[in-house]
Amino acid sequence: MARSGKPGRIKQLRQAYQVTKKGDPKIGWILLGTFVFGALVGTALFILIPPSWLAFDILSGALIGILALLIVFGRRAQKSQVKQIEGQPGAALAVLGMLRRGWKTDQMVAFNKQQDIVHRVVGPPGIVLVGEGNPVRLRGLLNSERKRHQRVAADTPVHEIIVGYGEGEVPLGKLARHVQKMKRQVKPAEMTDLLARLRAIDASRPNVPIPKGPVPTSMKGMRGNLRGR
DSSP states (O other): OOOOOOOOHHHHHHHHHHHHHHHOTTHHHHHHHHHHHHHHHHHHHHHHSSSOOHHHHHHHHHHHHHHHHHHHHHHHHHHHHHHHHTTSTTHHHHHHTTOOTTOEEEEEEEEOTTOOEEEEEEETTEEEEEEESOHHHHHHHHHHHHHHHHHHOTTSOEEEEEESSSTTOBOGGGHHHHHHTSOOOSOHHHHHHHHHHHHHHHHTSOOOOOOSSOOOOHHHHHHHHHHTO
């Protein structure tokens, strides 16, 4: 049988660890401490639960330690990745790539010469326009895109988000969670019709060049590594 060419699970985790360590140098000690603490607590709990078999209790405690390690690693890996890509053009797109099934993300539905960018996310809350760049210039871009989308999807809520740390803005590290927590207003059965309407908007857009500069994809790569893809 031919190999798929995908790296093994252990290799994926090693790569994820190496990338994470660039932004979180103490990750090794933190993971070691997490494992030891989780294993000790788990073993103690199993010893207190009769009947007690020492070998089984130690093994069970070690498994709890590994589970705690993976949970902490996943969270710190995501935080480290966000820190490393913050400020790069397309960073918001990389974070939005972490959204699970039921969401459709379209990159750079609007932008200007100054590389202010608007991405579009379609999901349970409706249409979410996400802008990254200068907040003052983005307001004009977002307003224009909102009107454009409302012309073909007047019955669908259109939300606007500006990524940043100013008043009313959403920090990059909280972007995916913020979008996921938005009120659900579109049913899955309505998504097909909504996406068809949006394709009409995309088809009418002028064929303009994409802004220069790399769009970071390390967040999606990290997500794949952690999930074993």
